[in-house]
Amino acid sequence: MILLRGKLTAHIHNATNHDHVCENCGDADLDVNVFREYTHLFFLPLFPSSYKDVKIQCNTCGEKKFIGHLQQQYEKSTRTPLYLYTGLILAISLISLPFIIALFQ
Numbered sequence: 001m002i003l004l005r006g007k008l009t010a011h012i013h014n015a016t017n018h019d020h021v022c023e024n025c026g027d028a029d030l031d032v033n034v035f036r037e038y039t040h041l042f043f044l045p046l047f048p049s050s051y052k053d054v055k056i057q058c059n060t061c062g063e064k065k066f067i068g069h070l071q072q073q074y075e076k077s078t079r080t081p082l083y084l085y086t087g088l089i090l091a092i093s094l095i096s097l098p099f100i101i102a103l104f105q
Contacts, residue, residue: 005041007049012036013078016059020070025061032056032070034078046087048080 013034021028037050054071057064 003041004043005039007037007039008043008045009035009037009053010045010081010084012052012081012084013074015074017056017070020065020067022058022061022063022065024063025058027058027060029059030056030065031059032074034074036080036084038084041087044087044090045084048084051075052078052080 011033013032015032017030017032018028020030022030033055035053035055036048037053039046039049052075054074055064056067056070
């Protein structure tokens with residue numbers, strides 16, 4: 001039996017930050033994207049499998065930025081979406097279903 005399993009990356013949050021100025025072009029328009037890697041089985045997300053990854057890029061000139069405290073702020077404030085736990089929730093539901101049916105008979 002072939003199991004299609006692996007890891008994929010989900011884009012979980014997008015924001016624009018106007019508090020920091022780009023050193024390259026002088027514009028205060030930064031695009032902040034948060035990503036999360038997850039493990040899947042048959043392309044059904046089971047659970048998140050790594051830390052959140054924050055990418056910051058200037059919207060005007062396209063230069064990639066590393067602003068440590070801003071990245072930490074978005075890592076802490078962005079919640080992992082519930083759909084990344086779909087496979088785990090489905091498996092727990094299927095395992096507990098016979099017990100719930102037996103309870104009500």
